[in-house]
Amino acid sequence: MYDRIKGFRDFYPPEMAARRETIDTVESVARRYGFREIETPALESAEMYADKSGEEILEELYVFEDRGGREVALTPELTPTVARMAVARQQALTKPVKWFSTRPFWRYEQVQQGRFREFYQTNVDIFGSAEPTADAEVLAVAADALTGLGLDSGDFEFRVSHRDILGGLLAAFEGEVDTRAAVRAVDKREKVEPDEYAALLTDAGLSAGQVDQFDELLATPEDRLDELVAFAGTDRVEAAVGNLQRVLAAATDLGVRDSCSLSLTTARGLDYYTGVVFECFDSTGEVSRSVFGGGRYDDLIEGFGGQSTPAVGVAPGYATLSLLCQRAGVWPEEAIETDYYVLQVGETRETAARIARDLRARGHVVESDVSGRSFGAQLDYADSINAETVVIVGERDLADGEVTLKQMESGDQTQVPVGSFPGDHERPTFDDFA
RNA sequence: UCCGGGCUGGGGUAAUGGUAUCCUUUGGGCCUGUGGCGCCCAAGACGCGGGUUCGAUUCCCGCGCCCGGACCCA
Numbered sequence: 001m002y003d004r005i006k007g008f009r010d011f012y013p014p015e016m017a018a019r020r021e022t023i024d025t026v027e028s029v030a031r032r033y034g035f036r037e038i039e040t041p042a043l044e045s046a047e048m049y050a051d052k053s054g055e056e057i058l059e060e061l062y063v064f065e066d067r068g069g070r071e072v073a074l075t076p077e078l079t080p081t082v083a084r085m086a087v088a089r090q091q092a093l094t095k096p097v098k099w100f101s102t103r104p105f106w107r108y109e110q111v112q113q114g115r116f117r118e119f120y121q122t123n124v125d126i127f128g129s130a131e132p133t134a135d136a137e138v139l140a141v142a143a144d145a146l147t148g149l150g151l152d153s154g155d156f157e158f159r160v161s162h163r164d165i166l167g168g169l170l171a172a173f174e175g176e177v178d179t180r181a182a183v184r185a186v187d188k189r190e191k192v193e194p195d196e197y198a199a200l201l202t203d204a205g206l207s208a209g210q211v212d213q214f215d216e217l218l219a220t221p222e223d224r225l226d227e228l229v230a231f232a233g234t235d236r237v238e239a240a241v242g243n244l245q246r247v248l249a250a251a252t253d254l255g256v257r258d259s260c261s262l263s264l265t266t267a268r269g270l271d272y273y274t275g276v277v278f279e280c281f282d283s284t285g286e287v288s289r290s291v292f293g294g295g296r297y298d299d300l301i302e303g304f305g306g307q308s309t310p311a312v313g314v315a316p317g318y319a320t321l322s323l324l325c326q327r328a329g330v331w332p333e334e335a336i337e338t339d340y341y342v343l344q345v346g347e348t349r350e351t352a353a354r355i356a357r358d359l360r361a362r363g364h365v366v367e368s369d370v371s372g373r374s375f376g377a378q379l380d381y382a383d384s385i386n387a388e389t390v391v392i393v394g395e396r397d398l399a400d401g402e403v404t405l406k407q408m409e410s411g412d413q414t415q416v417p418v419g420s421f422p423g424d425h426e427r428p429t430f431d432d433f434a
Numbered sequence: 435u436c437c438g439g440g441c442u443g444g445g446g447u448a449a450u451g452g453u454a455u456c457c458u459u460u461g462g463g464c465c466u467g468u469g470g471c472g473c474c475c476a477a478g479a480c481g482c483g484g485g486u487u488c489g490a491u492u493c494c495c496g497c498g499c500c501c502g503g504a505c506c507c508a
Contacts, residue, residue, distance in 0.1 A: 003481090003498080003499070004499090006498085006499070006500090049508075052508070053508040054508085056508095057508055060506075060507085060508080061508095076508070077508070079508090080508090107507080107508090109506070109507075110435085110436095110503095110504090110505080110506080111500090111501095112501095112502075112503070112504095113501085113502065113503090115507085268507095271508070272508080289507095290507090345466055345467060346466050346467090347466095374463090374465050374466080374469080375465065375466065375467060375468080375469055376464095376465055376468090376469040376470080377462090377465085377469090378469095379468085379469065379470055380469090380470060382470080383470045384470095392467080392468090394466075394467055395466070395467085396466090396467065397467085404467090404468090406468090408470080411468095411470080413468085
């Protein structure tokens with residue numbers, strides 16, 4: 001016996017069925033918005049992540065030297081890869097580029113609820129549009145996917161913010177402020193004690209008075225965003241607020257405004273976000289961590305050596321998504337379904353196989369004995385796979401040119417001429433011959 | 435990397451310093467013809483290593499894994 005590697009999971013049929021259904025739902029929503037599927041490598045140059053996020057990041061990745069002496073990493077996220085792909089074909093691709101991809105990613109981190117070392121996400125990205133409608137479309141794909149899974153808009157909430165509002169406000173304060181540290185502090189606001197939160201902001205360069213003022217600004221409600229513009233008095237904050245308002249207006253047009261709430265304390269950890277950022281949360285708070293997030297990252301493509309290309313995306317992860325669905329009671333139940341079981345008694349293999357083939361050709365799920373089992377054991381098995389109809393192909397019936405059709409739920413059965421089964425019937429059942 | 439809890443057949447459990455209970459499950463048989471039931475038979479466990487002990491599944495230590503949390507979340 002070998003153990004499974006920590007943080008990696010096996011998915012047996014019952015769980016896989018639920019995952020398949022969930023992934024199909026999310027992908028079909030993306031397709032409906034015109035996103036095209038891409039497939040990407042599991043390995044990328046480790047340098048790509050180091051350049052983007054610093055050498056320290058390699059500590060959290062699966063990195064190794066391949067036989068050709070290349071430093072490679074198992075991909076921890078998709079964004080650098082799609083950025084690389086977009087840059088490679090930037091002249092050829094018509095804009096906007098709209099891509100999606102579902103696949104595993106790997107990070108060497110502590111296993112916790114909703115967090116594994118191998119995890120699956122569907123990334124949905126738009127390149128080449130800086131319009132608020134693009135941000136809103138990404139939000140809409142995410143919201144439609146969740147409702148498609150059976151959640152209603154009251155089950156989840158997108159907390160929406162804007163990087164330039166935070167950055168712009170911080171820049172408007174007197175004195176030197178470490179924006180990155182301050183943004184990190186904001187991100188922690190809900191998790192730490194007020195004193196500690198204030199201390200973090202003070203460390204970032206704000207005075208005690210400024211901390212209070214900043215905190216008050218962050219609590220500004222949606223209908224008074226103009227006050228932020230007035231406070232900062234800068235083009236940057238004015239533009240950011242205007243942009244955020246247009247994104248929310250576009251979200252209204254797309255019918256997903258109800259799922260969005262303004263939350264200036266939502267910062268997202270990722271440094272590459274430049275505009276609107278959002279995170280999806282469980283409305284009940286029962287799922288304590290962020291379900292997934294997304295946002296605008298206009299500078300990344302240029303940073304990868306491409307032409308300036310605005311981009312916005314979202315990446316639902318299935319580990320946390322399943323937690324949310326389970327909490328809401330909409331995680332798919334496995335229902336093993338089999339349309340027909342073709343039961344063999346005696347030397348009837350040829351006829352049984354012909355019937356099974358005919359039924360499969362009609363698109364049905366059909367099983368037949370592959371274990372040389374007895375009549376009773378076959379019936380047991382048919383029951384265990386929830387076969388709707390059992391076609392009994394036995395020597396005695398066959399001598400009379402007949403097979404027996406048994407409806408499992410009721411136990412009713414009837415004789416059918418073997419030559420007319422399945423005949424012209426698309427989906428023959430007991431009722432058709434009773 | 436750190437903190438807390440846990441680990442007995444595939445799943446769920448009981449007891450125990452002297453190798454383990456029950457349920458379920460799985461395979462086979464009764465069973466080449468009404469047999470989805472039932473009955474019978476069989477299979478299957480103390481996470482790994484070390485220590486204490488005459489003897490450890492039980493007590494101690496380390497590790498592994500699982501669950502939850504912190505950090506982190508690019």
